[in-house]
Amino acid sequence: VIYVGANDGMLHAFRAKDPSNASTSQNFNGGSGKLGDEIFAYIPSMVHGNLADLGDTSYEGCRHKYFVDLTPYAAEITTSSGTATYLVGGLGKGGKGYYGIDISGIDQDTSANGFDLTTKTIWEYPTTDDTDMGYSFSRAWIVRSHLNETDEYSKDGDWIVLFGNGYGSQNGEAVLYILNPTDGSLIGNVGKIKTGAVGCNGLSTPAPVDTNSDGIVDYIFAGDLQGNMWKFDLTSSSFSDWKVYYNASDSYADASRKPLINVGKPISTMPDITKHCGTGYPGSLVVFGTGKLLSVDDISTSGHAVYGIWDFGSDEKDPTEFLGSFDSAATTIAAPSNITSANITLNQLSVDAVDVDSDGEDDYRVIGRTTDPPNWNPQDDSLPTDSSTGEYFNLLKEDNSSLDKYNKNPYSDDASKPAHAGWFFELTDTNERVILDTRIRSGLAYIVTAALNDIAECSGFSGTSWVHALDVCTGAEPENAVWSTNNDSVLDENDVVQVLDANDDPVGDPVYASAIKKNLVVGITLISDKAILSVDEDSTPDAGGGIEVEDTLFFEAGFLYWNHRDN
Numbered sequence: 001v002i003y004v005g006a007n008d009g010m011l012h013a014f015r016a017k018d019p020s021n022a023s024t025s026q027n028f029n030g031g032s033g034k035l036g037d038e039i040f041a042y043i044p045s046m047v048h049g050n051l052a053d054l055g056d057t058s059y060e061g062c063r064h065k066y067f068v069d070l071t072p073y074a075a076e077i078t079t080s081s082g083t084a085t086y087l088v089g090g091l092g093k094g095g096k097g098y099y100g101i102d103i104s105g106i107d108q109d110t111s112a113n114g115f116d117l118t119t120k121t122i123w124e125y126p127t128t129d130d131t132d133m134g135y136s137f138s139r140a141w142i143v144r145s146h147l148n149e150t151d152e153y154s155k156d157g158d159w160i161v162l163f164g165n166g167y168g169s170q171n172g173e174a175v176l177y178i179l180n181p182t183d184g185s186l187i188g189n190v191g192k193i194k195t196g197a198v199g200c201n202g203l204s205t206p207a208p209v210d211t212n213s214d215g216i217v218d219y220i221f222a223g224d225l226q227g228n229m230w231k232f233d234l235t236s237s238s239f240s241d242w243k244v245y246y247n248a249s250d251s252y253a254d255a256s257r258k259p260l261i262n263v264g265k266p267i268s269t270m271p272d273i274t275k276h277c278g279t280g281y282p283g284s285l286v287v288f289g290t291g292k293l294l295s296v297d298d299i300s301t302s303g304h305a306v307y308g309i310w311d312f313g314s315d316e317k318d319p320t321e322f323l324g325s326f327d328s329a330a331t332t333i334a335a336p337s338n339i340t341s342a343n344i345t346l347n348q349l350s351v352d353a354v355d356v357d358s359d360g361e362d363d364y365r366v367i368g369r370t371t372d373p374p375n376w377n378p379q380d381d382s383l384p385t386d387s388s389t390g391e392y393f394n395l396l397k398e399d400n401s402s403l404d405k406y407n408k409n410p411y412s413d414d415a416s417k418p419a420h421a422g423w424f425f426e427l428t429d430t431n432e433r434v435i436l437d438t439r440i441r442s443g444l445a446y447i448v449t450a451a452l453n454d455i456a457e458c459s460g461f462s463g464t465s466w467v468h469a470l471d472v473c474t475g476a477e478p479e480n481a482v483w484s485t486n487n488d489s490v491l492d493e494n495d496v497v498q499v500l501d502a503n504d505d506p507v508g509d510p511v512y513a514s515a516i517k518k519n520l521v522v523g524i525t526l527i528s529d530k531a532i533l534s535v536d537e538d539s540t541p542d543a544g545g546g547i548e549v550e551d552t553l554f555f556e557a558g559f560l561y562w563n564h565r566d567n
């Protein structure tokens with residue numbers, strides 16, 4: 001079944017199984033049962049007040065309104081009575097709220113009139129005024145948690161719904177919401193983790209992270225409109241212990257809550273996270289870009305960038321070792337005093353544009369051509385011993401800031417050779433920003449940017465995009481060909497580009513391209529060795545917009561499993 005939110009005010013469910021297959025020949029929609037038939041449509045009560053506008057003959061241009069303008073998410077969960085499948089979704093700019101529907105059995109239903117929602121649980125949130133709830137731009141996830149689990153091995157914790165509070169709330173704070181997927185109630189009658197970051201703020205789509213591959217969410221990463229990248233700790237079986245991970249106080253005082261880093265520009269998209277590439281290095285790399293497009297005031301913008309940040313918080317004292325604020329212009333981090341080394345920064349990557357067909361328009365982009373890889377830990381001396389015992393210090397237990405340089409955290413005592421807590425590069429095109437979620441596949445970070453043309457209000461918009469595929473460890477050009485620069489649909493050593501200087505003279509050797517330039521991309525899907533791009537129709541007036549497919553590096557997806565036999 002395919003579920004689609006639409007600006008006609010409805011969530012639609014369409015048949016995606018081919019009834020010609022004998023194993024899937026259910027009788028849908030009065031017996032027609034054809035591929036693409038609508039199974040049901042649901043109108044959230046939160047958009048009822050705007051439905052009359054759809055019949056207004058002057059409904060166009062600036063009169064346009066949004067309704068169910070967000071992609072829903074579905075998951076099978078376990079309940080006290082067995083298994084069930086729930087779908088959750090929001091409204092985007094269409095309203096302030098979320099809905100949940102029990103869709104269990106929809107692919108097996110054989111009723112003559114389609115799927116009967118009147119027999120299913122449907123919930124909406126909020127049911128009363130909630131001053132923390134903004135416009136529901138954040139996508140919602142259904143995940144298994146540690147909540148109420150019997151022990152660390154049981155994997156029987158409660159299922160939860162996660163989403164950011166979105167933008168335009170009355171309180172203007174960034175807040176993480178946690179709901180019960182079966183009835184939409186707030187977990188623990190609280191159901192919120194507040195950041196304390198207030199002032200025209202809101203939390204964007206969160207990224208759940210399972211650090212040990214046991215199918216249970218451990219941490220959440222999410223950005224906000226003030227440029228904070230937050231990390232939330234959900235590792236406890238008690239909701240009262242769920243919290244913002246970083247804190248300037250060992251007692252986790254609310255007033256001392258801190259983000260992993262602040263980059264000074266809005267983060268309106270979901271980051272992606274992967275383990276650090278360095279052997280034995282703790283923590284993760286958090287990759288994201290800055291920018292937003294929420295109103296016409298956002299079309300003209302500058303100073304945005306793409307980041308890969310090392311979250312090295314993995315030992316008992318690291319929750320107080322947040323990175324502080326980063327100034328991209330000065331390329332410095334205002335590190336807090338509880339990180340020993342003051343010589344910490346982000347590795348800034350070079351950006352080159354390449355015009356391969358000499359038509360005056362750039363075709364490819366090369367990132368990091370002239371930049372050395374990140375210097376994660378330049379000082380790695382032998383582990384010291386405790387003079388009183390003669391034994392090596394246990395760095396995971398010892399509360400001694402003088403040992404930080406041995407703890408696989410970024411450290412340098414040489415100001416001329418700073419340690420790197422990540423990498424970044426600036427977006428160089430006019431009005432360029434990131435408004436699509438980051439995706440990491442097989443060691444590559446796929447990041448799509450949008451450079452919008454200045455236009456009149458209500459006249460639509462157009463522009464161009466760079467589709468990046470970056471080495472997630474360094475942020476730089478990939479080690480292998482990712483884009484078919486010679487258009488032969490084969491990725492090999494021949495797919496290189498040559499960077500030229502201002503006099504059109506070659507600079508260095510040919511290299512693999514980091515990004516390909518397209519008309520404005522409004523969606524991307526990665527399948528096997530293809531990048532499927534949804535291109536905005538206003539940016540391609542001749543072609544009318546639509547779907548474009550680019551060959552890219554193959555990545556494996558699915559499950560790896562085996563069966564052990566004793567004989």
